[in-house]
Amino acid sequence: MNESEKEHLRCRLFLHAVLPAMEDLFKYSASAQEIVGERPFSIAFKSRSGLCSALFIEDGVCRWEKDPVKLSSHALTFMSDSQINALFSGEGFSLPIPTRGFLQPTGFRRFSKLSDLLQVHLEPEKEALQNKEFFEAHVRLLLGVALYGVRELGEHEDDSRRILAHTPNGVAQFIIGDESKAAWVSLRNGKLDAGKGIYEGSPDTTITFTNASIALGALQNDLDVMAAVGKGDIKVDGSVRLADGLGFVMERIPMYLPAKQAS
Amino acid sequence: MSDKFSKSLELFHRAAEVVPGGIYGHMSPVTTLPGRSPYYAARAKGCRYEDVDGNEYIDFLCGYGPIVLGYQHPEIEEAAEKQRREGDCFNHPTERMVELAEMLTERVDFADWAVFGKNGGDVTTWALQVAREKTGRKKVLKLRGSYHGVDPWCTPGHAGLIDEDRAHIHEFSWNDLQEFHDLVYQFEDEVAAVIITPFHHPAFGDSEMPAEGFLSSIESTCRERGIILILDDIRAGFRLSTGGSHQVFGFTPDMICFCKAIGNGYPISAAMGTNQLKVAASRVFLTGSYWNSAVPMAVAKKCIQILERDQVIDHIDKIGKLLFQGLRELGQKYNRPIKASGPPAVPFATFEGDENFRFMQKFCAGMMEQGVYLHPHHNWFISAAHQEADIKETLQKADLVLKDLV
Numbered sequence: 001m002n003e004s005e006k007e008h009l010r011c012r013l014f015l016h017a018v019l020p021a022m023e024d025l026f027k028y029s030a031s032a033q034e035i036v037g038e039r040p041f042s043i044a045f046k047s048r049s050g051l052c053s054a055l056f057i058e059d060g061v062c063r064w065e066k067d068p069v070k071l072s073s074h075a076l077t078f079m080s081d082s083q084i085n086a087l088f089s090g091e092g093f094s095l096p097i098p099t100r101g102f103l104q105p106t107g108f109r110r111f112s113k114l115s116d117l118l119q120v121h122l123e124p125e126k127e128a129l130q131n132k133e134f135f136e137a138h139v140r141l142l143l144g145v146a147l148y149g150v151r152e153l154g155e156h157e158d159d160s161r162r163i164l165a166h167t168p169n170g171v172a173q174f175i176i177g178d179e180s181k182a183a184w185v186s187l188r189n190g191k192l193d194a195g196k197g198i199y200e201g202s203p204d205t206t207i208t209f210t211n212a213s214i215a216l217g218a219l220q221n222d223l224d225v226m227a228a229v230g231k232g233d234i235k236v237d238g239s240v241r242l243a244d245g246l247g248f249v250m251e252r253i254p255m256y257l258p259a260k261q262a263s
Numbered sequence: 264m265s266d267k268f269s270k271s272l273e274l275f276h277r278a279a280e281v282v283p284g285g286i287y288g289h290m291s292p293v294t295t296l297p298g299r300s301p302y303y304a305a306r307a308k309g310c311r312y313e314d315v316d317g318n319e320y321i322d323f324l325c326g327y328g329p330i331v332l333g334y335q336h337p338e339i340e341e342a343a344e345k346q347r348r349e350g351d352c353f354n355h356p357t358e359r360m361v362e363l364a365e366m367l368t369e370r371v372d373f374a375d376w377a378v379f380g381k382n383g384g385d386v387t388t389w390a391l392q393v394a395r396e397k398t399g400r401k402k403v404l405k406l407r408g409s410y411h412g413v414d415p416w417c418t419p420g421h422a423g424l425i426d427e428d429r430a431h432i433h434e435f436s437w438n439d440l441q442e443f444h445d446l447v448y449q450f451e452d453e454v455a456a457v458i459i460t461p462f463h464h465p466a467f468g469d470s471e472m473p474a475e476g477f478l479s480s481i482e483s484t485c486r487e488r489g490i491i492l493i494l495d496d497i498r499a500g501f502r503l504s505t506g507g508s509h510q511v512f513g514f515t516p517d518m519i520c521f522c523k524a525i526g527n528g529y530p531i532s533a534a535m536g537t538n539q540l541k542v543a544a545s546r547v548f549l550t551g552s553y554w555n556s557a558v559p560m561a562v563a564k565k566c567i568q569i570l571e572r573d574q575v576i577d578h579i580d581k582i583g584k585l586l587f588q589g590l591r592e593l594g595q596k597y598n599r600p601i602k603a604s605g606p607p608a609v610p611f612a613t614f615e616g617d618e619n620f621r622f623m624q625k626f627c628a629g630m631m632e633q634g635v636y637l638h639p640h641h642n643w644f645i646s647a648a649h650q651e652a653d654i655k656e657t658l659q660k661a662d663l664v665l666k667d668l669v
Contacts, residue, residue, distance in 0.1 A: 163421060166407070170619060204619040226284035230275050230292040230302065239619040240294065240640065241467045248421045 001158070004081075008049055009157055010256045011081035014088040015045055015053040016066055017148035018122070018257070021141045022055055024196065025118055026062035028137050033060050035113045042072035043101070043111050047081050055111075074101030074108060089257075090119075139212040140181050142219050143174060144196055147185045149253040150246055151192040160249040164190060167245025170204030170238075176215045185246060205238035221251055267632065270316045271302035288413070289327060294466070294640060299628040301636075307334035310648035312636075320636035321653050323586075325644040328498055328523035331579075332569055333648025339527050339562055339569070346561035356555035363560045366567060367535060370506040373515050374535035376544065380554050383497035383522035384412020386534035387458065389549050390518050391416070393536065394456035394491035397543035402450050404443065404457045404490075407434040408465035411458060411495055419466070437463040438474045440481075447484055457485055458493040459516075461508035462605060467620065467640045469613055470605030478514040485517075491540070497522040497532070502579060502608040502644070505570050527566045531559035569647075576608070579645040582654060583607025586645070589658035597665045604642075611642040622668070629664035630657075 001009075026032045036057050044054035054068040054075075076096035078084045086092035101107045120128070121141055129135045153160040164187060171186040184199040185192060209215035214233045217223030225247070228234045236243050275292070279285040286292060292302055301314035310333055313319045325331070332339060346359065364377040380386045388411075391403055403416070411417040415428035433450070435442040447454060459481060463471040485492040494516035499508045501524035509516055517540060522532035530553070536544060570576065587603040590612050594601030599622070600615040614622050620639055627639040635657050637643060 168618065224279065224284060226287065226291050226293050227275075227279035229297050230285045231272070231279060232298045235297070236293070237624070238621045239467075242619070251422075 006256065007081045007085060008051075009153070010085045011047055011049065011051050012152045012156060013149050013253065013256055014084060015047075015051055016152050017145050017253075018088060018118075019045070019053055019055065020064040020148050021122065021145050022114065022118055023062050023064050024137075024141050024144055025114075025121060026057070026060070028140075029117065029121070032062070032114060032117055035110055035117065037110075040073070041107055041110060042070075043074040043076065043107065044068055044072040045084060045096075046075065046077045046099075047084050048077075048079055049081050051081065051084070072100065074104070074111070075099045076108075088115075136176075136181065136212045139176060139216050139219070143176060143181070143183050143215060146219050146250050146253060147174065147183045147194040149257070150185050150249045151194045153252055153256075154187070154192045154246075154249050155190070157249075157252065160252060161190065163245055163248050164192075168204075168239055168241050170242045171199050171201065172239075172242055172246050173199050173203035173206045175206065175208045177209070177211050181212075187242065187246065203238065205236060205240070205242045207243055208235040208237075210234070219250070221254055265299055265632075267318060268298070268301055268314070268316055271314060272298070274315060275302050289641075295638060296624060296628050296631070300631050309333045309335070310646055310650075310653055318634065320631070320634050321649075321657055322636045323643040323645070323649075323657075324636055324638050324641070325646050326528055327641070328644050329526065329528045330644070330646050330648075331501055331524035332527045332566060332575065333646050334528070336527060336569070336648075339529075339565055342561050342565035343529065343558050346558045349557070351556050351558045352553060353555075353557070357557040357560070359557045359560035359564065360555060363533075363564050366564055367533060370567070371519060371535050372506060372510065373517075373537055374507075374519060375538040376541050377533050377535045378544065378549055379560065380532040380534070380549070381530045381551060382412065383495070383520060383532050384414055384417075385551065385554070386520045386522070386532045387411040387493070387495055387497070388414045388416065389547060390493045390520055390534050390536075391456055391458065392547045393518065393534075393540055393544045394493065396547050397491060397540055398455045398489060400453050400455035401431040402454045403432050404446055404454060405432060405434055406459055406463065407436050408468065409437075409458075409460055409463065409495070410466065411497075437471055438477050440477060443481060444484065447488060447490070452488070454488065454490045456491040456493050457481060458495055460495050461499050461503070461512050462609075464498055464605060464609070464611075464642050469602055470609070470611045470642055472605070473512060478509075478512050482514045482516070491518060492516040494519045496520060498642075499606070499609055501525055501567070501570060502576065503606055504576065505567055525566065526559050526563045529559040529562040530556075531563050533563075573647060575647040578647055579608040579649070580606070582649045582651070583610045583645045585651060585654045586610060586657065587612070589654065590661065593658065593661050593665055596662075597669045599665065599669060608645050609642055610645065625668055626661075626664060629668060630660060633660035633664060635660050 040058040042056040046052040053066045054072045056063045077099045078096045083094045086094035124138055154164050169188045173184045175182045179198050182198050183196045185194040210233045275285050303315040305313045305315045312322050367377045368374055416432050433446050435446055494509050496508045496519050500521040503511045507519050518536040520534050584607045590601050601612050602615055603612050605611045617623055623639045627637045630637045
């Protein structure tokens, strides 16, 4: 894979795996709601490569859309995937062109604050993680990023596609502790979908992390997963092959995203 | 986690501190029923074994295949002890090596020579090298989902691999002659070897017997194209025939690999081949610290003698059929149809419509509670030590478990 292809994959992960975490942030963070206030607000991110996604915020609810059809109030266009990556990672130079909403600069300032808040939740300081509620919210956000990341890599990365070609179809439900912290990913003939919460239907495999600490270790590739399963810290019920295949893809996410954001 | 396995779990917690994975490989609890099955064995005899918690099981996994005569078979142990008194690991091989090679070449019809290793993967990987040496070609065709060991070219794991490890390994599906031929034609004169199993026995899936003409057609194509046909008979070998499973399925490979049942649990593997490959084989470096150990070779000789003397192959086929029949009847009784797959001596049974194995996992967990070890995701094995009474007991327990589950 050349550098340009790698940057494109990173951009996919930022736009289609990290940005959707804003939806969860809005659910759990009063600060996020305060930043936006009561006026509806929306912002789209577009790369010259064609990648695009947007956030629509209204009545206290944030909705993420991939390839949005509806026009957002604000839009930023980037001349390359690398520039989007620089914006989200904070590394390198990024100079997006405001192509919509440039007469309402407060919108861009609002997004900037939201993005800082998201970063605090995705890349928290050690002290913040001492707070149990914050820690669990952090891990829940990471799970969402991970499963949406599996969707992107699973469809667009050669190694992931190769593994999933021999992984059985099905739905994997992931749960951290209890069903209030859950997300799922489905695989059907090479196509993936992901969602938050409990899957409406019968999953083919259920992966349950005993607690947020175990989940965090697994999501950050910093846990002996085999030992954790043996000890009962991670329970896998149902299709082991499906869990294994998706797990492989999940482990590849840090190759494209810095570790703190990757999981 | 069940209290029934508390010592196993306690040991595992200790292990997890000093062993990556706790237990790694095919014996990892990940592949069976974590928390609902034993993790560590203590002792065994016949067709039964005891875990570290003192739970006893009728064993249908046989150490994942090696135990073909039964645990602690007195004649096997006597042969081992007799050789042990003389010595096991020396600076040189012993006469046992020559005797065993002669014994095997007398029985495996096409083969003129034998080499020995410890594990199946030692000899499958070596066999590929022999094929490459002989043909001067690089490519290897293998069956999708088949297991040949843990070397990079074939490991079922994903970690630590690079693209180059498998650049010349190409897969085709079991019973799909079209896909096989497409690969052969695609790579024309680049294929060194085709490695196959006598029947398909993937993990997490039903076993599949060969369709008519599948194996013989592969053989014909290999002959036409100068491709070396390697039979991985590690799982089925010495359970279907003492002369190689190809004799049962009506084809002839150029090389064959054995392990598991050849030594009734003592570590030994073998690769055999035709005279046409002997010079190439002699050039491919093959060795390991323990590969010429005398005790497993003495045991293998005795094992083969007993297999033939006691007509073990007929016995395990008969016992396997009883198990299949009984399970099918129970499946019908409880309206959970059971699919029996593979040859009776190497049986597997799954429930129809249970593609994600959830019901199978519950069934096997229930059977373990009842004292019968059935793997939910891997084919089973029958040994000479299994008797009709053991099958009857197994089926009685299966009846109880299914009644409870349904």
